[in-house]
Amino acid sequence: MDYILKSLFSSEAEELYILDCSAYLLILMALLTFVTLLFENVPYGRYASSRYGFPVNVKFAWFVQELPAILVPFCLVFFTSASRTSHLPNQLLLCMYFCHYVQRSLIYPFLIRGGKPTPFVSFALAIVFCIFNGYLQTRYLSHYAEYPADWVTHPCFISGAILWFAGWLINVHSDHILRNLRKPGETGYKIPRGGLFEFVSGANFFGEITEWAGxxxxxxxxxxxxxxxxxxxxxASRAMAHHKWYLTKFEDYPKSRKALLPFVF
Incomplete structure (x- = not known):
């Protein structure tokens, strides 16, 4: 793995520069995505369309598209001279990253009940993102990120870690609620109840946003x-689309429920 990286970059300074540029590119991609999503829903699930390619089995899609987010980082951490992995702040941040994606790729797909197929374009874009972001996050943390020795006691780290853990719990619990909306043999959509769904339509999205903010x-x-x-x-775009869809679909949908941020939005 080190040989591959050395063949791609002439020096560590060049690789770090590319990592920095990649982060700014990801921000630019987010802004372009924001503009696009003003006119089009993300094509998956209830918004899937044949315009975005042939359908891929939802369990297979989730497993395969999320798997690079584990495999690429695993290779970077264990098969390169990852010089910063001996430092506690880096270890804990890498653990946060791996904890999310182990659950998302190796557990979540096999718990899905039913679910509509994923259009191929969405499936392919998810794979590209997981490779790109997996490299970006774990290569920086494992080889370049430098923190003070007492960073784990800094208010930013402590509050961030608490936010991450709270978001992870909300995300996993909300997925559990969504999986169990229908009894065996039932079809059709139902109103989610319980947990943070009592306050927002996108409880699972709120949880994941909170995770990565932390x-x-x-x-x-x-x-x-x-x-x-x-x-x-x-x-946030998915949460807003779901909220509007629920309000249109169900006459008895709770009017006090917000889209994403409890009591606010």
């Missing part, structure tokens, strides 16, 4: 910030 606060870098910003743009 990760960005604890990580304190342009790389983690870019990831959090991209997540916010994409998932």
């Amino acid at each position: 990760f960005a606060l604890a990580g304190h870098s342009i790389h983690s910030l870019a990831f959090a910003f991209f997540t916010l743009v994409v998932l």
Whole structure:
């Protein structure tokens, strides 16, 4: 793996420069995505369309598209001279990253019940993103990120870690609620109840946004910030689309429920 990286970059300074540029590119991609999503829903699930390619089985799609977010980082951490992985702040931040994607790729897909197929374009774009972002986050943390020795006791790290953990719990619990909306043999959509769904339509999205906001606060870098910003743009759009859809679909949908931010938005 080191040989591959050395063949791609003439020096560590050049690779770090590319990582920095990639973070700014991710922010630009988020802004372009924001403009696009003003006119078009993300084509997946209830918004899937044949315009975006042939359908891919939803379990297979989730497993395969998220898997690079584990495999690429795993290779970078364990098969390169990852000089910063002996430092506690870097270890904890990498653990946050891996914890999310192990659940998302190796557990979540196999718990899905039913679910509409994923259009191929969405599937392919997700793979590209997971490779790109997996490299960006873990290469920076494993080889370049430098933190003070007492960073884990800094208010930014502590509050960020708490936010990350709270968001992870909300995300996992909300997915559990969505999976169990229908009893065996039932079809059709139902109104989510329980947990944060009592306050917002996009409880699962709120959880994941909170996760990566906490990760960005604890990580304190342009790389983690870019990831959090991209997540916010994409998932906030999904939450708004779901909220509008629920209001249209169900006459008895709770009018006090917000789209994403409890009591506010």
